[in-house]
Amino acid sequence: MSLNEVYITRTSHYFPNQPVGNEEMEEYLGYINGKPSKSRRIVLRNNGITNRYYALEKGGKVTHTNAQLTAEAIKELFKDDPEGFKSVDVLACGTSSPDQIMPSHAVMVHGWLPELGKLEVVSPSGVCCAGMHALKYAYMAVKTGDAQHAIATGSERFSASLVAHQFEDEVHKLEELEQNPYISFDKEFLRWMLSDGASAFLLSNKPNPEGLSLKVEWIEGLSYADDMEPCMYCGAEKLEDGTLKSYLEFTHEELGEKSIMSIKQDVKLLSPNIVPLGGRPLPELFERRGLNPDDITWYCPHMSSNFFRDKIYEEHLKLGHHIPYEKWFVNLSYVGNVGAASVYLMVDELLHSGKLKKGDKIFLLVPESSRFSYMYALLTVV
Template sequence: MKDVYITKIAKFLPNNPIDNDKMEEKLGVIAGKASKARRIVLRNNRIKQRYYAIDDKGNVTHNNAQLTAAAVEELCDDDFSKEDIELLSCGTSSPDQILPSHTAMVHGFLKNGNLEINSPSGACCSGMNALKYGYMSVKTGQVNNAVCAGSERTSSWMRSDVFENEVAHLKTLEENPILGFNKEFLRWMLSDGAGAMLLENEPKGENALKIEWMEGYSYAFEMETCMYAGGEKLEDGNLKAWSEYPAEVWGEKALFAMKQDTRLLGDNILVKGVDSLKHACAKNNINPNDVDYYLPHISSYYFRERLYEELKLQGIEMPWEKWFLNLENVGNVGAASIYLMLEELKGSGKLKKGDKILLHVPESARFAYTYAYLTVC
């Protein structure tokens, strides 16, 4: 088995940052009324700015595959060209289409010759699963290098026109229709961007990060769906797929909008997350004393204090001085968030040889968690 190192990390954030006051202007007003939920959600998530692939005139500037390709190209220089990539593995929860796969579309924009591609599906963990596929491929010697990416282009899923048919339909049933909070919640939570990592079997460059191990856990066997798109959640907790509805109903129910069962989220995301972290640490014989930087992907600062308390409650307290977050300034970019955090930490000048970094990525879709443990070389 080969050792595997993250030798470069890059990001691409589209256009200028958008502050809280301009979000609704970018995404659009639903049914001519300003959102009442927006201030509540923003007050809790405490995100100050984010990025959208939308210009000042409301036009889309990049699709998801273009964002990802741009991040990948940022990895390239005179020493490593895009033609040198042996494996391309990209994860996202907001692909531009059902088929072809997301990574196939990224490869189409890169136009860099024949190579292996991999497209893990899912939500936030898809970026980590993309990384794990690259990690295993380099470790087993199948390839000498791999480029892995996480990205989101959720703004187009959250624009007002996605919901207008549903609101119009509701008006035929009630005088003052209100879009369900489970749909509007995510409008004020998610943003666009991409991150990419170059994995190699040698520790090239400054502050190369050796991947010591990666672990993943799913609680779908006992938990019902929490975040979803392309279906409707039924009273029994099951999902009814978009393909089982008549086409004329797709707009009436905004079936392709992302939705969140906030009750399930608050009750379970942290409990299951810490439980899985304990399993990962026990399996690999580490504890908080073996961590210098803790990078948890949290969707909202609402969960920051609560995660700390849950860690403490379950006997794996992570001191505040070990935490590193950048949610406030880049927003919740789903599958790309952990890439953006690690890119910022690596470029901060804080890291020194021997430092240990723990990546902790939850996914609320049906409660999955992925971890990576890194050493600075």
């Protein structure tokens, strides 16, 4: 069977509302126990984020669902070509923050887009790599000829799980027990890291007749879950032995008292592992794919925090892969950490920046701390 070449022919993004600066965050997310956070400034100083987006009004009222954000990004793909909706065969939507456990995220997105008509819909689950899994599914559908045109998306709406009232039951329980009425750093840490937004790619078996397209050379992934315990999790509690206790095993009261449905991250496990594990497969991958680091024109590494910037750079040096900072294209500081959408947002901004020329090679690296998974991809500008 002959395989098609696959091209990203359009990209788009959608952010809810206006950007939120560092000093405004608690006006949207609220004050836990009515008090300003003690950790906010420390986390912000390290993560280097100055603006992010929330699908909230001040005071915490929700303005958009995740599915709505994603649908708006998809509409942007076709704002100048409304008939283009009819040619799409596959919709693949990745997120780590779906609006509900079921129905799946992608079918909820489809529900906001009757213009698409009947088509195949896929919802990869996971965390930051979920967007790349959606991209790979769309890529393979076009590659094999099952689809001529496919949409892949990455999106997040973290803010709804970060608002203060999500933690009030836990704080009140701590007060009843006469303990320090502050939630753990593993829970509060992520309140100052995450952002809402969505981005979409249109994939085709032919490049644009005019203008630039991005040829997808390859996409690969790797999981370390066979020997790494969970690091980032939601809907569970981490036990002393490193295993997770499911939300299904807690009483209704315990779900609130322990903030079981909030996002948590084991920061002690994160820092020593997230960068080295991501670098470990690169020498073999580059050799097998015939990729020389010098051939990379633009490097788009997804980073949850600017704290990891120099660590990633130094890891490449250790591996003999020098990728100078002038080749990096990262927008973390002014869009925030948008999880599964982050790499999409980098590619989208880069494609519309005027910086690209035909022949440029764009290397993507997406880490996921949930149980340490990684996705890698190479795009060529054509």
